[in-house]
Amino acid sequence: MDKYYILKDQKIVAVDLTTWAKWLEKNNANRHVKDEKIGDVRVSTVFLGLDHQWGDGPPLLFETLVFEGELDGDMERYSTWDEAEVGHAEMVERVKSHQNH
Secondary structure (H helix, E strand, O other): OOOEEEEEOOEEEEEOHHHHHHHHHHHHHHHEEEEEEEOOEEEEEEEOOEOOOOOOOOOOOEEEEEEOOOOOOOEEEEOOHHHHHHHHHHHHHHHHHHHOO
């Protein structure tokens, strides 16, 4: 069975499909962990609300994605808000280091 998740004060809560859908509709803008531009490149980290773990391990509920530039399409996924913040900062540094080459 698929698992659906919402955020309450940056903490993950498992919910049923109806609760998830209503929360997502109401809180779409609140799903962003970070979103920033480095030149023409955008690095966005969001709460997905669905588990993207395709194997064993904790649910992967957050995603950082690079738009444009040399790393366009690079992505990382995380299990917690804190991991997502750290991962976002690491991706921003990767983008910056590629722009300096």
